[in-house]
Amino acid sequence: MAIVPVGVGADLRYWGFDRKKILELNWNQSATLPGGLTVTAAPAQHKSNRTTYNTANKTLWASYVIQAGQYKLFYGGDGGYGPHFKQIAKQYGPFDLALLECGQYSPNWAWTHLTFGETAKAATDLQARLLQPIHWGKFVAADHPWNEPIEKLIPAAEKAGIQLNVPRIGEPYTLGDAPKRTVWWDFE
Numbered sequence: 442m443a444i445v446p447v448g449v450g451a452d453l454r455y456w457g458f459d460r461k462k463i464l465e466l467n468w469n470q471s472a473t474l475p476g477g478l479t480v481t482a483a484p485a486q487h488k489s490n491r492t493t494y495n496t497a498n499k500t501l502w503a504s505y506v507i508q509a510g511q512y513k514l515f516y517g518g519d520g521g522y523g524p525h526f527k528q529i530a531k532q533y534g535p536f537d538l539a540l541l542e543c544g545q546y547s548p549n550w551a552w553t554h555l556t557f558g559e560t561a562k563a564a565t566d567l568q569a570r571l572l573q574p575i576h577w578g579k580f581v582a583a584d585h586p587w588n589e590p591i592e593k594l595i596p597a598a599e600k601a602g603i604q605l606n607v608p609r610i611g612e613p614y615t616l617g618d619a620p621k622r623t624v625w626w627d628f629e
Contacts, residue, residue, distance in 0.1 A: 444472055444480050448500030468503060469532075479508040483529050485520040487553045506533045512616050515567050517541040519576060521552040522559040526566035535568035537616055538606070544577025544590035554583075557593035561601045571620060572598060573606040578626060588626040 443453055443463050450463040464472050466482035473479045487502040506529070507514040515529065515536045530536075543560040554576075555563060564572040577590040591607060598605050606620035614621055 442474060444482075444505075446482060446501035446503040451500075466503070467501065477510070481506040481508075481533065483515075483533065484525040485518060486523045486525060487518075487520045504529070506536075512537045514616075515539040515541075515569065517555075517563065517575075519554065521550075522555055522563055523552075526563045530566055530568045536570065538571045538573060539564050539567050539569035540573050540575050542576030543574035543594050544585075544587075545582040546585070546590070547583045557590050558597050560590075560594055561597040561603055564598070564603050565601050570604065571606050571616075572603050573608075573614070578610060591626050 443450075443458060445453065445463065445465055447465045447467050450460070450465045453463050454460050466472060466480075468482050468484050471479055471481040482501075482503040483506050485502050485504040502518075502520065504518055504520060504525075505516040507516060513533070513536050515534075515538070517540060519542060541560050541563055542555050543557055544554075546554045546556045560572070560574060574591060574594055578587055581587060595605065604620055605622065606614055607623075607626075608614045608621040609623070609625050612621065
């Protein structure tokens, strides 16, 4: 099942995805999947295009609240900082784990990507017990060193009193286990 924001299903259908396996959600709409996992679309601050064509903002962008058994997770996806994080915490929080972007930031698109300081602030706003930074260390779309986001997030999170989980790329993590903090990004 693909749970996507309103309007994004058309792209999946165009690419051949089975329309019966696409569920589009508007903000604050929820779906419960077989097995009991509940996914709720929540507000985000971004844009809905990746081209220079006149197609901007024709679909919704979203973050997600995921209820998995006793755990509540927040997946921020790709988005900038704003008051929506506090609103989401008030409506759905607190969270056991927040997966928030922490890279590919630039003054040119500050409203669509979190900086390292904003990542820590968003986790605080969300009342997250644990923060796992995402959207860093895999590709370059901005003018900063690939490992700068994590190097700057660590002291920002410590200052905010936020516990970090930083597994290697692709390394699994089970909620409830000790956070992963092996420094694997310290190389050129």
